[in-house]
Amino acid sequence: MAVYVYGHKNPDSDSVCAAIALADLKSKIGVEAVPAVQGNLNPESNFILEKFGVSAPEIISSGAGKQVILVDHSDLAQSLDDLKDAEILGIVDHHKLGDVTTSNPLECWIWPVGCTCTVLKAMYGFFGVEIPKNIAGIMLCAILSDTVIFKSATCTDQDKEACDVLAKIAGESDLSALGMEMFKVKSAVEGTPARELVLRDYKDFNMSGNKVGIGQLEVVDLSILDSVKPALAEDIKALKTEGGRHSVFLLLTDIMKEGSEMLIASDDESVVQKAFGIAPEGGKVWLDGVMSRKKQVVPNFEKAFAG
Numbered sequence: 001m002a003v004y005v006y007g008h009k010n011p012d013s014d015s016v017c018a019a020i021a022l023a024d025l026k027s028k029i030g031v032e033a034v035p036a037v038q039g040n041l042n043p044e045s046n047f048i049l050e051k052f053g054v055s056a057p058e059i060i061s062s063g064a065g066k067q068v069i070l071v072d073h074s075d076l077a078q079s080l081d082d083l084k085d086a087e088i089l090g091i092v093d094h095h096k097l098g099d100v101t102t103s104n105p106l107e108c109w110i111w112p113v114g115c116t117c118t119v120l121k122a123m124y125g126f127f128g129v130e131i132p133k134n135i136a137g138i139m140l141c142a143i144l145s146d147t148v149i150f151k152s153a154t155c156t157d158q159d160k161e162a163c164d165v166l167a168k169i170a171g172e173s174d175l176s177a178l179g180m181e182m183f184k185v186k187s188a189v190e191g192t193p194a195r196e197l198v199l200r201d202y203k204d205f206n207m208s209g210n211k212v213g214i215g216q217l218e219v220v221d222l223s224i225l226d227s228v229k230p231a232l233a234e235d236i237k238a239l240k241t242e243g244g245r246h247s248v249f250l251l252l253t254d255i256m257k258e259g260s261e262m263l264i265a266s267d268d269e270s271v272v273q274k275a276f277g278i279a280p281e282g283g284k285v286w287l288d289g290v291m292s293r294k295k296q297v298v299p300n301f302e303k304a305f306a307g
Contacts, residue, residue: 003089004066006036006057006080007116008073010202013182015072016045017142018116019057021135022071022092025120028129033069036060038080042200044145044186052137052170069107072116074098077204092119094146094154095294099206114154115146121162136169141182148218148255149179152292180220183255187219194231198239198250205298207305210246213239214301216293222254222261229263233283236265247271249301251293259288274304 005023007015019035026033035057041049049056063086070091073079075098080086088100090107094116111119117139124131131139143163147155163175172178189197202215215236219225225232229252236248247266254260264272264283273279275297276287290296 001067002032002034003069004034004036004060004063005069005071006038006060007071008075008078008203009038010199011037011039011041011045012072012201013042013045013048013145014116014142016041016057017048017138018071018092018120020054021117021120021131021139022069022123023057024132024135025124025127025129026069029127034058042186043188044182047182047185048138048141048145051141052134054134054138070100074100074110075203075205076100077206092116092123094119111158113156114152114159115143117142117146118156118159118162121166122158131166131169133170136166137172140166140170140172140175141178144175144179145182145186148253148291149176149183151255151258152295154292154295183218183220187221187224189217189219189224189228192228194228194235195239197228198232198235203293204243204245205301207246207302210305211244212301212305213243213245213248214251214293214297215248216251216253216260218253218255218291220255222252222257225252233263233265236263240265249297251287251290251297253291255291258291259286260290261286271301271304274307275300 005019007019016037023033023035037057063080063083066086067089068086069089074091074093088102092109094111094113109119140163143159147159198215205212236250240248250263251260262285264280269280278285
């Protein structure tokens, strides 16, 4: 039976590239593995796969009767809706441990690094498997994306060391140029529906019994979003209502200024002040130095909702 390796809903480049890399690794150590995703790829992920000549994973919508390995997540809200009907064989991730539980022991690699592909690079070494050039290329790009070209608070020395090794294998010498090329693709928003932009990198969380959605758009210059910002603000209000959410927050991250403007749709905006010590005005707030949802936003909101 083939094992399906997949990442979280609304897949970003790490969840896509990690699924491909882990399926490749598993296949080379005797496990039939298939990379999969829970939705269409975003422009950045398409760019990465095309650049290195790697095929897109198949889309998976059900885990019923399947054996699966989760990458880049371990939260039920971010996984397949019927995950309870699948057998989970492993988790490879770089986030906090979520609420997924298993009835059997499993292989678990969860490290406090900036990207799942950093963990994958170590796994290739552990199992003594050579990383193919094209796989090294997509893993490299995933790390550059997740760490915002090493600017994110989540970035560690292990991420940088992994990139040094992967770059040599992939034949890439200018990581800043490669990263900026990716972020220019990621910054292209013209003609894209607001809902597609909101969901491009979006996750739902359970915070003290409240359903909270947090999305992120990373751009090279925040002014790129000026023309679509009103539509984004309206769409997160609609998304909040549709899903019965307490709040939806959308981070508009300027990778050059190294900060984020947060658009807010909430039953109680005071949670923003509790979380960041800054009162929002007009449904938004500027968060200087905030670039990581995982490390700088989610933990703050979890404490605010708990208290």
